[in-house]
Amino acid sequence: MESIRRLRQDEKRKMVASAFGEDQSGTSTAPLTAEDLRYLFMGAH
Secondary structure, three states: OHHHHHHHOOOOOOOOOHOOOOOOOOOOOOOOOHHHHHHHHHOOO
């Protein structure tokens, strides 16, 4: 259970960074989609 929670937190952290145009490589990324925002704020259902 703990590992699943960590994976989801990492996914959300990456999406938030993406929303601000940041990523691990320092390059700009594509904007978030409506589906990405739903997942970020509503969680996976």
